Amino acid sequence: MNVAILGKSQVNDLLEKKLSEEGFTPCRVECLEDITGFSGERLDYIVRTTGQTVKVGHVIVTEEPVCEKPFSNHYRVTVGNEPVVFILDYPSESPAHYTVDALENAIKLARRRKQVFYLSRFMRTAGYQTENLYKEARNAGVTFIKYLSLEIACDTETGLYRIMADDGYDALKLESTAVIKPESSTASEKMDRIARLLRLKCNEDSSVNDDRSFLFPTLTSRNGIYFIHSSTITAETELQDRIAFTISEMKERTGHGLADAAAGKEAKGIEIDAGKCAFCYTCFRACPHSAMAPDYENSVMKNLGNGCQTCGICVSVCPADAVKMKAEKPVDGVKAPNALKILCCENSGKAAAQMLKHELAGLFERIETVPVSCGGEISVETITADLKHYGKVLVLTCMDDACKHFEGNKRAARFVEKTKALLAASGLDEKRVECMKLSHAMPMALRDQILEMMG
Amino acid sequence: MIVAEQKPLEEISKSLEGFENIVIAACGTCVTVCMAGGEKEALKLASVLELNRAEQAVPVKVKVVTPKRQCDVEFLDDMAEEFGGADVILSMGCGAGVQFMAERFRGKLVLPGINTKFIGVAREIGVWTEMCQGCGACILEKTGGVCPVARCSKSNFNGPCGGSMDGKCEIDPNVDCGWQLIYDRLKELDRVEKLYEIVEPKDWRSSRDGGPRSVEKKEMRLDTDI
Numbered sequence: 001m002n003v004a005i006l007g008k009s010q011v012n013d014l015l016e017k018k019l020s021e022e023g024f025t026p027c028r029v030e031c032l033e034d035i036t037g038f039s040g041e042r043l044d045y046i047v048r049t050t051g052q053t054v055k056v057g058h059v060i061v062t063e064e065p066v067c068e069k070p071f072s073n074h075y076r077v078t079v080g081n082e083p084v085v086f087i088l089d090y091p092s093e094s095p096a097h098y099t100v101d102a103l104e105n106a107i108k109l110a111r112r113r114k115q116v117f118y119l120s121r122f123m124r125t126a127g128y129q130t131e132n133l134y135k136e137a138r139n140a141g142v143t144f145i146k147y148l149s150l151e152i153a154c155d156t157e158t159g160l161y162r163i164m165a166d167d168g169y170d171a172l173k174l175e176s177t178a179v180i181k182p183e184s185s186t187a188s189e190k191m192d193r194i195a196r197l198l199r200l201k202c203n204e205d206s207s208v209n210d211d212r213s214f215l216f217p218t219l220t221s222r223n224g225i226y227f228i229h230s231s232t233i234t235a236e237t238e239l240q241d242r243i244a245f246t247i248s249e250m251k252e253r254t255g256h257g258l259a260d261a262a263a264g265k266e267a268k269g270i271e272i273d274a275g276k277c278a279f280c281y282t283c284f285r286a287c288p289h290s291a292m293a294p295d296y297e298n299s300v301m302k303n304l305g306n307g308c309q310t311c312g313i314c315v316s317v318c319p320a321d322a323v324k325m326k327a328e329k330p331v332d333g334v335k336a337p338n339a340l341k342i343l344c345c346e347n348s349g350k351a352a353a354q355m356l357k358h359e360l361a362g363l364f365e366r367i368e369t370v371p372v373s374c375g376g377e378i379s380v381e382t383i384t385a386d387l388k389h390y391g392k393v394l395v396l397t398c399m400d401d402a403c404k405h406f407e408g409n410k411r412a413a414r415f416v417e418k419t420k421a422l423l424a425a426s427g428l429d430e431k432r433v434e435c436m437k438l439s440h441a442m443p444m445a446l447r448d449q450i451l452e453m454m455g
Numbered sequence: 456m457i458v459a460e461q462k463p464l465e466e467i468s469k470s471l472e473g474f475e476n477i478v479i480a481a482c483g484t485c486v487t488v489c490m491a492g493g494e495k496e497a498l499k500l501a502s503v504l505e506l507n508r509a510e511q512a513v514p515v516k517v518k519v520v521t522p523k524r525q526c527d528v529e530f531l532d533d534m535a536e537e538f539g540g541a542d543v544i545l546s547m548g549c550g551a552g553v554q555f556m557a558e559r560f561r562g563k564l565v566l567p568g569i570n571t572k573f574i575g576v577a578r579e580i581g582v583w584t585e586m587c588q589g590c591g592a593c594i595l596e597k598t599g600g601v602c603p604v605a606r607c608s609k610s611n612f613n614g615p616c617g618g619s620m621d622g623k624c625e626i627d628p629n630v631d632c633g634w635q636l637i638y639d640r641l642k643e644l645d646r647v648e649k650l651y652e653i654v655e656p657k658d659w660r661s662s663r664d665g666g667p668r669s670v671e672k673k674e675m676r677l678d679t680d681i
């Protein structure tokens with residue numbers, strides 16, 4: 001099977017060798033500007049370049065995500081004894097490559113006995129390398145401030161910044177000319193173009209979203225497209241590991257249909273009712289894995305089975321109720337007005353709930369836990385339908401940054417909020433539905449939540 | 456497409472008070488796409504109404520039906536049976552749908568479930584903006600493809616008013632000045648000289664001001680002279 005290697009990188013030679021050893025046929029396209037088109041799905045991608053059209057099963061992008069390190073130009077210029085202030089002001093977490101670079105530079109400065117502040121709205125935990133870097137930075141004496149609101153005023157003549165960061169309890173005031181913000185960074189235009197062409201999920205600044213990189217270091221949002229970047233790799237063995245991980249993913253990680261068929265199970269997957277589909281493109285826009293494609297011949301949307309990761313986001317957002325999950329959920333039938341239904345994401349809540357089954361055995365007689373592929377599958381309509389049969393509904397999703405499907409957890413939380421508003425508007429108790437973000441290792445927090453809901 | 460917004464739940468519940476057999480008629484076209492009155496919204500509403508009635512121990516039966524469009528009679532004919540036992544029909548179609556349903560099912564009370572807002576486009580998931588007011592005599596040719604009727608708050612025809620500031624309209628800092636958009640667009644197209652042509656006062660009879668309008672495509676009809 002052909003595998004496309006896109007981009008220029010020192011990784012390419014080794015990658016090509018390993019791929020050949022494993023029986024794949026690598027096809028290199030080093031100059032990204034040559035790529036003119038990209039279509040298809042996993043196992044069946046088509047890469048068009050100025051000179052040729054190649055059919056490939058998988059794609060590995062090796063081009064570096066940024067052409068310039070955003071902070072490295074700044075850290076030398078700081079003077080005197082004033083504090084150095086890093087500001088990563090993003091509505092959610094900062095992009096991984098900025099975070100890594102900011103942390104590395106903060107550590108260098110702190111080790112030179114500078115007073116270093118690191119201000120951000122969110123702590124980034126799910127990025128490759130970042131956990132260790134946070135630890136190192138703390139040991140080196142970097143002060144981390146997580147704020148809710150931030151005010152920055154800059155005197156243009158003196159270059160002095162006056163910063164006020166408020167975390168809801170206290171306001172921290174800082175004055176310094178050594179303020180480092182990542183505005184000056186230049187994400188590579190080449191990469192932006194490729195990310196758009198490949199329809200990969202991007203951050204606001206159009207850098208590729210690598211939220212899942214902590215767990216899955218080389219996966220992108222799309223099945224069958226991988227990233228291997230040498231700049232984030234510090235040791236040769238790490239590079240080897242990543243290549244090995246990617247190759248094993250390419251071999252084993254099949255579209256849900258293929259995996260289930262191989263295991264002799266009925267395929268889990270997405271079905272679209274062509275009679276209902278209004279061809280509105282909502283699912284196409286919302287799918288985090290770019291696994292919906294227009295079928296112009298029939299004027300309906302179609303699901304790309306090999307690309308789909310069955311997160312169910314399309315199911316919950318489709319306004320025509322045209323998208324359904326193929327696999328039926330088993331229901332064991334504790335439906336009752338005093339019962340609690342827990343919809344648990346199979347990546348987090350399911351395991352946490354499992355751990356409580358023994359401890360809360362008495363309560364679990366009145367609890368029905370239903371695993372879902374991702375919180376993204378749950379909509380206002382499904383919650384309100386459940387409330388007709390159960391006293392309360394609890395939705396368990398992964399923490400921010402940890403959602404395997406990037407935003408399924410956020411969508412679930414929004415839909416729960418909306419449900420609460422509807423309940424309140426019709427005179428019902430809005431506490432009948434709650435959403436909780438947790439990890440599989442947080443059964444105690446879940447226990448408290450269950451006890452609260454079940455009185 | 457026609458863009459609409461669901462009525463507040465309180466208003467809908469109030470209008471349905473006292474009815475036991477309720478049919479909610481979603482519409483499978485424009486209002487599905489703008490997420491105001493498609494099947495999903497109708498199902499959601501049905502569940503919430505049922506929950507509310509259960510809480511008050513008032514009986515209710517809610518059924519959801521979704522014709523492809525409420526503005527073509529055959530789709531309604533196909534659904535006629537579904538409406539048989541209904542005490543009331545809540546139409547989630549646009550204003551045209553509600554009225555057409557009321558015409559078709561004369562013996563039934565048909566109530567509106569959504570507020571019809573405008574003709575517009577989807578900007579991103581969950582955001583729609585107004586683009587056209589159906590004035591009946593399109594002048595987009597003169598204005599670089601940006602409508603001064605719909606996108607200038609005052610429907611000015613020969614340039615912005617004095618309230619245009621930093622590209623925004625004086626009615627709201629979040630609303631783009633229609634005339635700024637027109638100017639920018641014409642500049643992009645290298646056609647700014649178009650703006651020297653004075654647009655004569657518009658004959659608004661082609662718009663709503665001329666009373667209820669109709670369109671007849673005569674070659675499609677066999678019983679009138681062309």
Ligand code: SF4
Binds near residue numbers: 318
């Ligand atoms: S969201 Fe639903 S109606 Fe819209 S295109 Fe997708 S399947 Fe069709």
Ligand code: SF4
Binds near residue numbers: 286290307310
């Ligand atoms: S289930 Fe998820 S991955 Fe599959 S098509 Fe729907 S939104 Fe995309």
